[in-house]
Amino acid sequence: MDLNVLHPGLSVDATASELAGAPGVAPLARTAAPSRIVPVILSGGSGSRLWPLSRESLPKQFLALTSQRTMLQETVLRAQGCGPEGPDFAAPIIVCNQEHRFLAAAQLSELGIADRRILLEPIGRSSAPAICAAALLVAEEDPDALIWMKAADALVEDTPALHRLLRTGAEAARDGRIVTFGIRPTSAEAGYGYIEVGPPLDAAAGAHAITRFVEKPKADVAAGFVASGRYLWNSGMYLFTARGLLREMALHAPELLAHATEAIRLRRQDPDFIRLDEVSFTACPSLSLDHAVAEHTALGAVVPAELRWSDVGSWDALWQVGRKDAAGNAASGDALLVGSRDCYVRSEDGVVTAVVGLEDVVVVATGDAVLAVHRDQAQDVRRVVKRLKEMGRKQASQHSRCHRPWGYYETLSIEGRFQVKHIVVQPGQKLSLQKHFHRAEHWVVVQGSALVTRDAEEILLTENQAIHLPLGCVHRLSNPGRIPLAIIEVQLGAYLGEDDIVRLEDMFGRC
The missing domain is CATH 3.90.550.10 (Spore Coat Polysaccharide Biosynthesis Protein SpsA; Chain A)
Known part of the structure; x- marks a missing residue:
């Protein structure tokens, strides 16, 4: 293939035989440093x-x-x-x-x-x-x-x-x-x-x-x-x-x-x-x-x-590079080990994780999943992910906390026709201007200040104030303050999927 055709200014200036890498074969002309x-x-x-x-x-x-x-x-x-x-x-x-x-x-x-x-x-x-x-x-x-x-x-x-x-x-x-x-x-x-x-x-x-x-x-x-x-x-x-x-x-x-x-x-x-x-x-x-x-x-x-x-490619690799106690255990988060040796224990999201009388195991606890595996089989964890995907379980690829360019949200509870979320918006950020066809929402400010667009209105809310967003209204949430804005969102409707969002305007180009 002629590299000049693909990218003008570049050229292949040696034949394959001239490029031989064995010792003693003259290298290509050195480029300027x-x-x-x-x-x-x-x-x-x-x-x-x-x-x-x-x-x-x-x-x-x-x-x-x-x-x-x-x-x-x-x-x-x-x-x-x-x-x-x-x-x-x-x-x-x-x-x-x-x-x-x-x-x-x-x-x-x-x-x-x-x-x-x-x-x-x-x-x-x-x-x-x-x-x-x-x-x-x-x-x-x-x-x-x-x-x-x-x-x-x-x-x-x-x-x-x-x-x-x-x-x-x-x-x-x-x-x-x-x-x-x-x-x-x-x-x-x-x-x-x-x-x-x-x-x-x-x-x-x-x-x-x-x-x-x-x-x-x-x-x-x-x-x-x-x-x-x-x-x-x-x-x-x-x-x-x-x-x-x-x-x-x-x-x-x-x-x-x-x-x-x-x-x-x-x-x-x-x-x-x-x-x-x-x-x-x-x-x-x-x-x-x-x-x-x-x-x-x-x-x-x-x-x-x-x-x-x-390459930190497995939990066993993390145990190998981790700081260990006298029994060879590497632990982080709210982890408690009793009578255990050479274990890796990691606790996330405030989950108390206790390991008693075990050796050479990995235990990892998050807010929505727990993994327990022998260190010798740490490479096989991907088989768990594959099985979860085959089952259609969202835990295979999604965390309960979902990061967005404006901050993050996490689902606290979902059942039938309602869902409760914790939403955090970083200072100076705002969500898209949007509407929903299948759900209404209720927002309660628990930290910071919120500037809420609701159809033709703009409403400033502070801690412990709330607002109702009826089905179909055009709305937006913004944080005009200097500290993160935290709200509790209650969704009510027949369908609560994330694809029920019609974006009309977005500072992150997601429309």
């Missing part, structure tokens, strides 16, 4: 192995699992200024599902990061289409810019070491190589992919050729890999130039590149988000970057890394 590294953070996963805390409506990258900040926030902060000896980072690009766009924007704003781009996927298509679209976006400004691809939901405890590794990997990436970072294994983890390390690359100190990738081997095979000393965990982090990745896409995934190019060409952009064209992006094959490019390229390279890294 770009001034900054562009972090591209992929934030599209669902984290089903961390159910019931992580669900499709609020996946693990938006949760605070290992610190006071969310996984996304911690990942973004690793790509900020890091002193005179560290890499110089450009503004990050966040790639996320369009359903999570307001969560991503809000969490970046909490960090004070206004200089960013949020690229929205209309549908999940794994990492290759996502990073391809981001690389095309970067290439419009600088085809030779270095791109650091990483997932939003991995833990790295040694950020200075990570930055040193980026400098090492940059040498190989500027030679046109597709560089990944392999973690030296500390145990035989069957839930990770593995990379077999080849000989050193002469032209890139610290980098090695890649012999092969192995996706999530069986436990005994993984144990053999670790014992051999030749294998690394596949971290899923990559470093390459925009030109280098797109050239390899043209060689190994031309159909994907063509559709991603069209999705970028037809994108829509507003002040907050870049929206990929839905038809073009949906046509992309659903492939990881490993399968689309890394397993096939002659220019692959791996940099061995010791980072105290974890």
Whole structure:
């Protein structure tokens, strides 16, 4: 495929034989050292192995699992200024599902990061289409810019070491190589992919050729890999130039590149988000970057890394990185352990969670679900999610607390013809101007002040005041105050579904 046709200004300037990655083969002409590294953070996963805390409506990258900040926030902060000896980072690009766009924007704003781009996927298509679209976006400004691809939901405890590794990997990436970072294994983890390390690359100190990738081997095979000393965990982090990745896409995934190019060409952009064209992006094959490019390229390279890294892909992984008591238990929230050892116990939403006389178990309690599983079977939690989806249970993907761009709501009670919700609106925010065909509503202010639009009226309510919204009236709730507004909403009607909302005006573009 001619890359010039897909993206003017880029070119494939070497044949496949010239791109051979074996030691001693001359590398591509080195690009001029770009001034900054562009972090591209992929934030599209669902984290089903961390159910019931992580669900499709609020996946693990938006949760605070290992610190006071969310996984996304911690990942973004690793790509900020890091002193005179560290890499110089450009503004990050966040790639996320369009359903999570307001969560991503809000969490970046909490960090004070206004200089960013949020690229929205209309549908999940794994990492290759996502990073391809981001690389095309970067290439419009600088085809030779270095791109650091990483997932939003991995833990790295040694950020200075990570930055040193980026400098090492940059040498190989500027030679046109597709560089990944392999973690030296500390145990035989069957839930990770593995990379077999080849000989050193002469032209890139610290980098090695890649012999092969192995996706999530069986436990005994993984144990053999670790014992051999030749294998690394596949971290899923990559470093390459925009030109280098797109050239390899043209060689190994031309159909994907063509559709991603069209999705970028037809994108829509507003002040907050870049929206990929839905038809073009949906046509992309659903492939990881490993399968689309890394397993096939002659220019692959791996940099061995010791980072105290974890993909936090299961409850057992969280136990491993968690702070433990003398009995080896890691607990958070309102948890009580008696006579138990090596357990992970997490209590959310104020649920008292007691574990007595157990060993090597995970117990996670939320407001609407409880999980109990042996740590050795933590990888199988996704089977629970699959079963719940087959049963049509909303707990498979939805939390009782639903986040919205203006705040959140949670259902307190629902039965027959009535539903009770707790609604919180952040200062300065407002819901859409809307009406309902099947329900009336009654609002009681329990904290803050509310400006209520009801047909032609505007009414200011304060704590302990209420208002009735009859069936069919046009209404809106706004918070004009400086503290969060909290109301109790009682819905009454024959149908209480969330799709009984007709939006007439909305500051978040949801009409």
